[in-house]
Amino acid sequence: MAELKFSKDHEWVRLEGNVATVGITDHAQTALGDVVFVDLPEAGREVAAGESVAVVESVKAASDVYAPVAGTITESNAALADDPSLVNGAAQSEGWFFKIELADASELDGLMDAEAYQTFVDSQS
């Protein structure tokens, strides 16, 4: 399995071929608390890097989820509609949000590896 890359908006990206799977990090789900609802983008939507494309709601608050890279949404995780708590239980696996077919694969170079992301998280606290 390809290794994960991370954004400063606390999203993870896993590239397979030209399609990136995107979710929120374990750190992000811990900070959010119990996820009760996720609003996901429709397949076919073209998104720009940094564009708000999904919303994750905990009991306490709503948070935007941004497209870490530009491209076209190919699929959203239908399982989250029935069980949003997957985001808490399996943030970096079954709790994925959506898949993007990349417009420009080199955009991934701007993301962090796991170690750099951990350093970034530590610097924020």
Place this chain on the structure above:
Amino acid sequence: MADTLLETPLAPLHRELGGKMVPFAGYSMPVQYPAGILAEHLATRRGAALFDVSHMGQAELRGEGAAAALEQLTPADVRILKPGRQKYGLLTTPSGGILDDFMVANLGDRLFLVLNASRKDVDCAAIEAVLPAGVSLHRLPDRALLAFQGPAAVPSLATLAPAVAALPFMGVLATEVQGIPVLISRSGYTGEDGVEIGVAGEQAERLARALLALPSASAAGLGARDSLRLEAGLCLYGNDIDETTSPVEANLTWTIGKRRRTEWNFPGAERVREELDNGPKRLRVGLLPEGRQPARAHTVIAAGGESVGEVTSGTFGPSLNGPCAMGYVAREHAADGSALELMVRGKAIPARVAATPFIPHRYAR
């Protein structure tokens, strides 16, 4: 000033329990513990949860005529309150807004007040400004206040303080818990049976540990307190009521004493009377959105594409297992069942006006 947060006497205990501390009304308070808001909410409705509400203002009004003095600032009938009884009321402004909501108890020789943390300074200044000679206000900043809420709260607490079992809803009792002097009222902010316990700050941690050691007891934070009170249809000052909302608009007319409605001598009486006679332009209502997405405070409420109001509190109700909200709507849209739209992130979510509480109250009789 904003960077110096106050702490309650239970701050060390919150940290020990893994509380996630956040700023609230100038205090560092636990929004949740490791269990999380959802679990803490459900534990309250199922068992007994301990909330630190020591940030709230506690004060005593002493002297002959204290009740009459307080009535200069509230439409509540304070003079009718018997010793050992507490009631919920509103402090009003001269223009008919709400200065604060509060609890007042008759302790026999004095009145005991519980005020919102964010409003206690404003309230006390307003009260002091109207006190006649012989009546004095004494703030009690060194006291802590613990809320112990849920169906198991009173049965558990009664093993330590037997007298609490017979305390009626809104009854007040001075007693001891493991030798600690406490002032217990059978009331709360969750819709469940339970108590609020006033205690000297230096004994608060020992009391809190004794309560947490009781069967089915656990700690809960401000996050669960908010979702519990919203499911119970209870107002949060600053969200659902403020200096612009009147008691009539807020659907809190029941807090206005009968006698006070013949005297009309409280601040803002003119506006309240006019709204009672002709109906207010807007009303606070409960709202149930369709689906699972919560509509938060400041969400625009629309009908047929026109804005008719605004959400003032909204969350996902863990016991309801769905979203719930309250807000103000134009009176013609305020009837239960009225179909409305909540404009959440550019999408219109269908919703209906619904009676509150969303989860029935289970207060002691």
